[in-house]
Amino acid sequence: MKALHIVTLHTPTHDFGGPTRVALNLCRGLRAQGEQAALVALGDGFPPGEALPRMVDGVPARLFQARHVAPRFEVSGITSASLLAAAPRLLRSADVVHVHLMRDLVTLPVALLAAQMGRPLVLQTHGMIDPTEKRVAQAVDVLGLRRVLKQADAVLHLTPTERELTAAVVAPEPMGPAYRLVNGVAPQPMRAVPAGPGRPPTVLYCARVQEGKRPQDFVGAIPTVLEKYPEARFVMAGPDTGALAGDMLALARSLGVGHALEYIGALGHADVMERLRTSDVYVLPSIKDAFSVSVLEALSVGLPVVVTRTSGPAPDVAAAGAGRLVDSAPDDPENAARVGRAVLELLEPAANAAASQAAWQLAQDSFTLDAVVGTLREIYAKVPRERVSSGPARRLGRRSPRVRVP
Incomplete structure (x- = not known):
């Protein structure tokens, strides 16, 4: 099985924080368990003239240079015409498209395209999608966010509260099937508890x-x-x-x-x-x-x-x-x-x-990464089967694509 993880941004100093780190961890964990997994994201902050890396923390990556088209929206206002142009080919190569979703100009357009193409689609919201009073964000919800939440084959949440808040964005209509997936990290040796008289904490x-x-x-x-x-x-x-x-x-x-x-x-x-x-x-x-x-x-x-x-x-x-x-x-x-x-x-x-x-x-x-990835693989296994029987491609009257079940 090949899983394609779409996240907004990767920088040398990990400025985007959690979503990118989670995506990399999951890709690395999937690969350790025998699956194929790769990252697609914008790249920013790398030395001018230097090629963007094709591997990030041991994960194959396809990075596209970020363009700051709406600087006042910070990370939500960056995109890449090259990424969006390459997206159909990248999506067709994947058995599961896993989008780390936010209201932006990268993950939302790619998620909408994946749904339109009938690709098995998993959304992970990282606590970033909830009801809002901001008018621009409300417009984004109307233009596409609600649609992709309803059409997704799986919507992953960290906590019951996150699930409820995400579902409220599309209410009273139902969003896609919800599954809990906590974050995980690689096991580490126990640190030596610092000790010694006079040592400042x-x-x-x-x-x-x-x-x-x-x-x-x-x-x-x-x-x-x-x-x-x-x-x-x-x-x-x-x-x-x-x-x-x-x-x-x-x-x-x-x-x-x-x-x-x-x-x-x-x-x-x-x-x-x-x-x-x-x-x-x-x-x-x-x-x-x-x-x-x-x-x-x-x-x-x-x-x-x-x-x-x-x-x-x-x-x-x-x-x-x-x-x-x-x-x-x-x-x-x-x-x-x-x-x-x-x-x-x-x-x-x-x-x-x-x-x-x-x-x-x-x-x-x-919270070991192995356990979290095991849960994720179980979710991935459900996505194609549900896609064939009742997924968004069927609801939209499109013919469901052939997919490989892990």
Whole structure:
């Protein structure tokens, strides 16, 4: 079986974050289990005049140079005429077209084309598709998003809440069959729990620096932690896609804790894993992430996490004792203090050791890439069979294509 994964963007510094990382992980996992899988995306940020890579993290990739046709819409406003022209040929070569869908000028047009061509179509929304009051987004919904959600052979969700929000976009009409697929990561060896008298603890934030991920709550927690651990170090890593890194450093200075915060920018995957292994607590106070890969990567090495109660992994983290949950809401002045208190709890040596072991075991039991890919292959196996009997090609009066069942 050949699965073609379509995602919006790949850059050398992984600026697009989760969706691209998930797509690469799934492709790599499928290939490890004997399937064919490849990535199609826009490429941006590579040296001028240098050919775009044909392999990304061990995955065959077809990248097309990004064109910024609507810069004010950021990643939603980039596209490539060459990608769209090549799409029919690429789609015909695949047994399953797996689109990591958002309201943009890449994944949505390709998904619509796949449905029109009668290709077996799987959509994965990554928590990015929900009802909106924004007029441009509403127009996009009317022009194509609702149609492709209804015509898809499978719509993948991370949590029940994501499924409900995505279905609400097309309500009262039904969307395509829904399946749950959590994110997965490669198993990792348990990190050595940092120890030693006089060693300053390290607290890590490693994600895009943007408003929805609440880096201000990470920075705002620093004074609370420094009261007990005055030598503690706080590291903020990740691409500055929200242009907030400077503001975060200024916030730290205004709180009198600028000396304790370091912003190191975007990291490659190997460097991310090394930072996770050498930190004491991982903090992601995001109020928008459905199921952050960075949190799963922290768990995979046995790094305790502080996450919001509404995040996707929160129930699993709480049940396993792999970290601490915090309440968070936009503009709540207590957010940062709650994060700080949670970090303090996890810096206690006994609590840190217990949460570390629990985090590693949770990742091993629930979030390995092998298990997730096994579930995905089961979903893929259902798609062609359902396509023949009741899929969108039949509903639209088109003749269903012949496909190979994995």
